[in-house]
Amino acid sequence: MKIFLITLVSLLYLNTVHSLYFHIRETERKCFIEEVPDETLVVGKYKVQIFDKDANDYLPTPHGIGMHVEIKDPEEKIILSKLYSSEGRFSFTTHMPGEHVICLYSNSTAWFGGGNLRVHLDIEVGEHAVDYNELAGKEKLTELQLRVRQLIDQVEQISKEQNYQRFREERFRATSESTNQRVFWWSIAQLSVLVATGLWQMRHLKKFFEAKKLV
Amino acid sequence: MLKLLINVSIIFLSFEIILSDKSAIKLTFEVENNEQFCLFHKFNNSIEYMFKYGVLKGGYLDIDFFLESPIGKRVYSGSKIRKLDVFNFQSTQIGVYKFCFSNSFSTISHKVVFFELRPLDPRYIDTLRKESDTNIPFAFTSHENSLEKIHKFMETVSEIQIFHKHEKTIGSNFAEIISQR
Numbered sequence: 001m002k003i004f005l006i007t008l009v010s011l012l013y014l015n016t017v018h019s020l021y022f023h024i025r026e027t028e029r030k031c032f033i034e035e036v037p038d039e040t041l042v043v044g045k046y047k048v049q050i051f052d053k054d055a056n057d058y059l060p061t062p063h064g065i066g067m068h069v070e071i072k073d074p075e076e077k078i079i080l081s082k083l084y085s086s087e088g089r090f091s092f093t094t095h096m097p098g099e100h101v102i103c104l105y106s107n108s109t110a111w112f113g114g115g116n117l118r119v120h121l122d123i124e125v126g127e128h129a130v131d132y133n134e135l136a137g138k139e140k141l142t143e144l145q146l147r148v149r150q151l152i153d154q155v156e157q158i159s160k161e162q163n164y165q166r167f168r169e170e171r172f173r174a175t176s177e178s179t180n181q182r183v184f185w186w187s188i189a190q191l192s193v194l195v196a197t198g199l200w201q202m203r204h205l206k207k208f209f210e211a212k213k214l215v
Numbered sequence: 216m217l218k219l220l221i222n223v224s225i226i227f228l229s230f231e232i233i234l235s236d237k238s239a240i241k242l243t244f245e246v247e248n249n250e251q252f253c254l255f256h257k258f259n260n261s262i263e264y265m266f267k268y269g270v271l272k273g274g275y276l277d278i279d280f281f282l283e284s285p286i287g288k289r290v291y292s293g294s295k296i297r298k299l300d301v302f303n304f305q306s307t308q309i310g311v312y313k314f315c316f317s318n319s320f321s322t323i324s325h326k327v328v329f330f331e332l333r334p335l336d337p338r339y340i341d342t343l344r345k346e347s348d349t350n351i352p353f354a355f356t357s358h359e360n361s362l363e364k365i366h367k368f369m370e371t372v373s374e375i376q377i378f379h380k381h382e383k384t385i386g387s388n389f390a391e392i393i394s395q396r
Contacts, residue, residue: 019257020240020332033243033327035384123242132347147362150343154369161376165383172387179394 020121026050026114029105036094036125037164040157043091043129044069044102044122046084051116058118061086067119068105074098083107091129097164126160127153239341241377243271243329246278251317254330258306262336266291268316269299269381272388274324279317285310295320299381303335327388329381342366 024030034042048067049058069090071080079100080092094100102123108114130153136146246252258264270276280300281292285308293300306312318326334340343359343366355363 019259020242020254021256022252022254031245033245035243035380121242122240128346136347144358144362146347147343147359150347151362151365151369154366154373158369158372158376161373161380165376165380168383168387172383172390175387175390175394179390182394 021118022121023116023118024104024106026106026108026110026117029103030119031101031103032121032123033099033101034123034125035099036097037160037167038094038097040094040126040160041091041129042094042100042102042126043089043124045089046104046122047087047120048106049086049118049120051118061117066107068103068107070103070105072101072103074100097167126157240332241329243327246316246318246326246328248321248323248325249319251315251319252328253313253315255311255313256332257311258309261306261309262334263303263305265301265303265333265335266314266330267299267301267333268296268328268330269385270297271327271329271381271384273326274321276326276385278326278328279320281315281317283313283315284308285312299378331377340367340370 022030036042046067046069048061048065050061050065051057052059066083066085067088068083069080069088070078071090071092073079073094073096075096079095080090082090084090104119104121106117127150132146132150135141135149136143141149240256242254244252266282268278268280270278275295275297277295277297279292279294280296282290282304284290290304290312291302314330314332316326316328316330318324342363344363
């Protein structure tokens with residue numbers, strides 16, 4: 001009885017169709033940008049189907065075709081690069097605030113072009129990524145405790161975002177000041193080049209006229 | 216025994232319908248020059264949705280957009296939209312709607328576009344119960360009611376935060392482009 005229920009539930013979970021999807025070619029790479037603060041959990045789920053000409057519909061991919069998931073942190077360092085099967089779930093916790101890039105591409109061996117793939121995707125950030133059902137079971141929380149825990153996580157996430165904004169403002173300020181400095185020195189340099197050219201031209205002309213015995 | 220099985224499976228199936236309809240969808244992606252990128256979403260119910268999109272980086276921060284209903288009718292379209300565009304629509308046709316972003320007018324700049332899709336109907340907005348997938352069909356206790364109220368206000372705070380974050384992203388992206396020049 002229990003086994004039956006567990007298999008039923010797991011079958012239903014496997015069948016959840018993520019509602020949002022897009023199309024890419026087999027050899028194409030599609031990237032998504034998530035701007036997240038530090039120490040934030042990001043969870044992504046995807047499901048990929050391939051276009052079958054005979055059925056004129058998108059069917060599950062044959063065995064062997066999966067998706068590479070490559071995640072880069074704001075410093076362009078790869079923090080996750082794994083090959084999953086046609087249906088997968090990936091998660092990571094950010095150690096640096098900023099723009100993380102999540103790239104998906106299939107491990108198809110075609111040279112270019114290839115068939116069309118339909119990718120269902122779902123990316124959740126922060127407290128939306130946490131599986132509270134599992135957490136409640138693991139930590140043996142009552143329903144009220146679980147709700148309070150959910151709220152705590154949400155408020156914590158808001159506070160992290162505020163911190164991130166502060167970090168962002170600092171960086172923005174630094175960039176603006178650096179631009180200002182460079183513009184300032186550039187204009188000084190331009191001015192001095194102009195003045196030097198002017199002086200040199202005057203001297204050259206003076207020498208020229210003196211040489212031609214006109215003055 | 217059979218009745219119990221049927222009841223259990225009905226409860227689980229209803230869970231699945233609730234589970235598979237996560238309320239807010241947010242994504243940020245890049246549209247290459249001369250390209251069009253379309254996203255498809257299957258709507259299972261006919262309620263009002265709010266759709267928000269905007270360009271965060273690239274060129275004059277403009278993009279073409281159109282929304283097509285399952286029968287092929289253009290419900291909303293805009294050309295070279297520069298602002299953070301927000302519009303509401305009703306998913307009157309049940310089926311797959313097509314959200315297309317087109318950068319075909321630009322030959323050199325890649326555009327980074329974000330979008331957000333959210334139901335406006337308060338019945339479909341995620342309560343704490345829904346977010347934790349423990350949607351037991353009992354009435355809310357008074358404690359839970361207060362917690363849900365707090366959650367609703369926090370969601371508003373979060374939305375405003377995200378809105379400001381997008382505005383600041385546009386600003387700092389612009390500053391970085393200037394700095395590189």
